[in-house]
Amino acid sequence: MNINVRILTKSVAQQYAFKRIVTFSTKPTQQAAAAAVPQQQEVTGPTVRKPIVPAHYRFVYPEFLPDPKVEWRNAVREKLERLDMLDRRRQIELPEFYVGSILAVTSSDPHAAGKTSRFVGICIHRERCGLRARFILRNVIDHQGIEVVYELYDPTIQKVEVLRLEKRLDDSLFYLRDALPEFSTFDENMEAEPLEEGAPVPINDIKVVLRPRPWLERWERQNLLGVANIEQYIKDKHRKSAEKVQKPWEKYDLMKQYRATIPEEEQKEIFAEVHTELHTLELQRKRNKRKRTFVKPKHLA
Amino acid sequence: MAQLLLRNLTRAGNAALITKGTSSSITGAEPGSRQLHTTQACCEIRKLARLRVVDNSDLGKRAMAEGRPPRCIHVYNKRGVGLIGDKVLVAIKGQMKKGILVGLKQKQRIKQPQFDSNNLVLIDDNGSPLGTRIHVPIPTVLRTILKEKTLAKGADYTKVLAIASRYV
Numbered sequence: 001m002n003i004n005v006r007i008l009t010k011s012v013a014q015q016y017a018f019k020r021i022v023t024f025s026t027k028p029t030q031q032a033a034a035a036a037v038p039q040q041q042e043v044t045g046p047t048v049r050k051p052i053v054p055a056h057y058r059f060v061y062p063e064f065l066p067d068p069k070v071e072w073r074n075a076v077r078e079k080l081e082r083l084d085m086l087d088r089r090r091q092i093e094l095p096e097f098y099v100g101s102i103l104a105v106t107s108s109d110p111h112a113a114g115k116t117s118r119f120v121g122i123c124i125h126r127e128r129c130g131l132r133a134r135f136i137l138r139n140v141i142d143h144q145g146i147e148v149v150y151e152l153y154d155p156t157i158q159k160v161e162v163l164r165l166e167k168r169l170d171d172s173l174f175y176l177r178d179a180l181p182e183f184s185t186f187d188e189n190m191e192a193e194p195l196e197e198g199a200p201v202p203i204n205d206i207k208v209v210l211r212p213r214p215w216l217e218r219w220e221r222q223n224l225l226g227v228a229n230i231e232q233y234i235k236d237k238h239r240k241s242a243e244k245v246q247k248p249w250e251k252y253d254l255m256k257q258y259r260a261t262i263p264e265e266e267q268k269e270i271f272a273e274v275h276t277e278l279h280t281l282e283l284q285r286k287r288n289k290r291k292r293t294f295v296k297p298k299h300l301a
Numbered sequence: 302m303a304q305l306l307l308r309n310l311t312r313a314g315n316a317a318l319i320t321k322g323t324s325s326s327i328t329g330a331e332p333g334s335r336q337l338h339t340t341q342a343c344c345e346i347r348k349l350a351r352l353r354v355v356d357n358s359d360l361g362k363r364a365m366a367e368g369r370p371p372r373c374i375h376v377y378n379k380r381g382v383g384l385i386g387d388k389v390l391v392a393i394k395g396q397m398k399k400g401i402l403v404g405l406k407q408k409q410r411i412k413q414p415q416f417d418s419n420n421l422v423l424i425d426d427n428g429s430p431l432g433t434r435i436h437v438p439i440p441t442v443l444r445t446i447l448k449e450k451t452l453a454k455g456a457d458y459t460k461v462l463a464i465a466s467r468y469v
Binding site (some may be wrong): 141 | 437
């Protein structure tokens, strides 16, 4: 009897434990879900290939990942937004670009003479996610620094061209505002510089030269890699105060990192949802491009 | 206690200096006063904010060359903070002149350009500009805003658009 009871309780406990995990805990459920998904697929059809999401998708399509802030998460809204984003991507090509790439954005502008306006500039920042994803372009035109904020999924945007695809050493280039103007000056009639297919995105390790203080921000506190002459303008007191606000322990703070990112399992789930659609769109674009490049010599001849 | 006092002092200092810092990039303001800043410069166009003349009027060119940029002494709207296309009264080289704001440092709406300096075009009472050319780009929204502000018998601000060299 005793043994029976023990076995019973064990099995019951296991069942309950399983249920409990499913309802409350987050991580084991994801494991369970990950384990469950392939099983289902096997059941539905062994001929259907399992979508393999490329690892670089989280860099190419960062706006598909939701904001990791727990209070703002809402699975249904995120899903609906993803559908809307795909809908928009079917209409317009939104190419891969990074902070430091040079873009040309053509948008409809009711105020402009031709009802469209085109702005060329370097992307100095990318932020927000989902349909609210946006980026800032900066350029110096006629010795006047100009910045424009664009929303990536704005329906008034007609065309986004990447003129030069590259990365910089830092995650945001706000320091270009305090740099010499030649570092943010780009020709408006620049031709697109195509990269070879499959080549990794080059990192431009240019070091920017700052103007003397006063600056817009305390750049000496931000551990910037892309600035050449910060040391030239700061005094000992700035160095000391910069040291004081440093948080070297943060890179060991696993919990902080966890809260600031979407876990890998969840990323896989999200991209498994949109991967096939994105991939077909990519292929379509590539085919169209190849067609275009093939037609060009005919025009010349 | 001492810390608290210091904080209050710096706060008062900021309030006084806020307007001084608005156009630092162009004027390269006196280094002594700038060192007192503990907060970001206020980018709004209020009374006493310094501006940059971007047309080729003689008065404006001389004022900018001397390093004594015009100061806003009144904003002709109900809010007291100048937005793009607003008319302002400025003190420039001991005179009072009117001008139109054609570029702001302040945060702008999506798709509308934000400039690195607060730009001004000088006009007279009829709305016709004192200069003959604007040597920086101006936002395209001005075309709509200035047309709306021009009334049948009042000043004609659209003349400012005619001397623009480039739109952004």
